[in-house]
Amino acid sequence: MSKRLVILGAGESGVGTAILGRQKGYDVFVSDGGAVKEKYQEELNKYGIAWEANQHTEEKILNADEVMKSPGIPEKNELVKKIRKKGIPVISEIEFAYRYKGNSKIIGITGSNGKTTTTSLMYHICKTAGFDCALVGNIGYSFAKQIAEDPKEWYVAEISSFQLDDIHTFRPDVAILTNISEDHLDRYDYRFENYIHSKFRIAENQTEQDYFIYCADDPVTMQYLEKYSIKSNPLPFSMSKELPQGGFIRNGQMTVTVDDERMQMNVNDFTLKGKHNQNNTMAASLGGVTVGIRKEKIRVAVQTFESLAHRMEPVSTIRGVEFINDSKATNVNSTWYALESMERPTILILGGVDKGNDYSILTDLIREKVKAIVCLGTDNRKIHEAFKNDVQLMVNTASAEEAVKAAFHFASPGDTVLLSPACASFDLFKNYEDRGDQFKQAVREL
Incomplete structure (x- = not known):
């Protein structure tokens, strides 16, 4: 008997999971409480996947072996409560996709601010270096669909706290946490600590072979860092102090050091302007060095990156x-x-x-x-x-x-x-x- 995978929400992540699930032999059913966009209807039909819109038929959902919940659906949703009460495992799209990534590597980026810019710059650095890579996650293209339709050797993934809430084994080779500030508190019972805990989950499954890049100037990150037993190699970045490992900016000069690799660059050469973007650039440059990209390539990428729509x-x-x-x-x-x-x-x-x-x-x-x-x-x-x-x-x-x-x-x-x-x-x-x-x-x- 094939395992029954029920997917709540027929958006980008839901449909991507459905396609990968179908490909891997699951009995897939997609349920959306609202309308389903035409392009997603077409994709589901193309792969012969059963789906429903504007309703949730409970008998078709509560018989699942596993449920993938789209990031937009809160825990306090009545249906989610029933699924939890029955003891059906609930996972996120990145968790499901992770099972089928093969030997590929993942650079995962989260944070309250700057994560889209950092993810896009990280991807640009990898592309400039000639990596076989894809930009996935919260930024627009489903990680699961990418694996199903066009697998790559590298995935640069923007990850939201909601996607991290339902991981179990997901482990990025390089994790970047840009910063943590109060956001989405309506989803975390108005307890900032719950949200902080979600963000730190990006590093919870990492091992000694992996890297964890974070902002040493961010008070919330630093206050909570000690509370988690993170096994990966720490690489902090800072605008206020010089660091032997990691990144810092002093007198307009960025210095990035990972193990014995060291790179320097003048901040006037960054295409991204503003102090917050200097942090984003340090984080992405550190990511580039950890995965073995040559300094010259990182320098070219940072000088040629074009800023994003809707972000300054x-x-x-x-x-x-x-x-x-x-x-x-x-x-x-x-x-x-x-x-x-x-x-x-x-x-x-x-x-x-x-x-x-x-x-x-x-x-x-x-x-x-x-x-x-x-x-x-x-x-x-x-x-x-x-x-x-x-x-x-x-x-x-x-x-x-x-x-x-x-x-x-x-x-x-x-x-x-x-x-x-x-x-x-x-x-x-x-x-x-x-x-x-x-x-x-x-x-x-x-």
């Missing part, structure tokens, strides 16, 4: 006013990094679905750099409460177009309009990409 993306300058799209800033810490890199008077577009945000960390930067706040969300009370004494101008808007017009109205030549919302986007937009695209469109129409 310059849109346009109109009548002396610069517009920047940082829609991917879905938590307060991301917005802090964005504001920290601002060198001109700023009109900040802020707001959306609040995930239990504490805005107080932004207060000093807002007083110092922000002329006006344009709120973009259905409920902006918390933002008004937080900053009513710090800026003179604050308005509510209900669309990207309204927000852009209001911001442009407040701006003078030489100012910057920054969309860096600090919140999720689901109240007015499909996702952060949609929010960023609508912002860019509205800027073009000014």
Whole structure:
């Protein structure tokens, strides 16, 4: 009898797992409580996989040998509770994919901020070095589907805390933890510690042969590091102190040391600007050295990397006013990094679905750099409460177009309009990409 694999959620990770499961001889059933995108319907049908949409048929789910739960489904979901109560093992997509990776190697990247940039740069370094590699995980392409349809020797995987929650054996050869700040607390019973524990799981199965790269300047990481028995080789990186192993920046010079390999590079040669990106570049460069990539190749990759859409993306300058799209800033810490890199008077577009945000960390930067706040969300009370004494101008808007017009109205030549919302986007937009695209469109129409 083939094992019954039930998959909750027919998005990228769910459909990828279904394809790999089918290929490996499982009896696969996919169930989605909402609508299923047409492209995913076509893929499921192409492989002859049974699926349902807009419902969960319990008798077809609770007879599973194993359940793959998509990262978007919370533990407090009633169906998940029933699955747990029956003792059916629940795994994540990266756990399932890991079983079938063969001899390939994995560089796994997680963190509250900077993980997408670090993952993309890490992939660019591997490609520049001529590695047979794929970019997978939270960044857009399913790890399981990649293994099923086009296996590679190397996988560079962006991994969210939700994906780490349901791992058992998943073990990256190189793990990168960029930093930890309060995010997604609504999913972790509003206990920061639960979220921290999820992030550290990236290193829990590592052995003495593996590497763990982390930020020595991040107070949360350093406070909790000792609490976990991590067996892999530690490689910290820092902007504040010189390190014999790992990475540091001193007087504008990056030094990266792994065992006997050492590389140096001037930060002015990085295509990624801003202090937070110096950390991301150190992390990815360390990753490159650990997997044996030559210094020259890493240097070329760091100098040729193009920044990402929706992450501090310059849109346009109109009548002396610069517009920047940082829609991917879905938590307060991301917005802090964005504001920290601002060198001109700023009109900040802020707001959306609040995930239990504490805005107080932004207060000093807002007083110092922000002329006006344009709120973009259905409920902006918390933002008004937080900053009513710090800026003179604050308005509510209900669309990207309204927000852009209001911001442009407040701006003078030489100012910057920054969309860096600090919140999720689901109240007015499909996702952060949609929010960023609508912002860019509205800027073009000014």
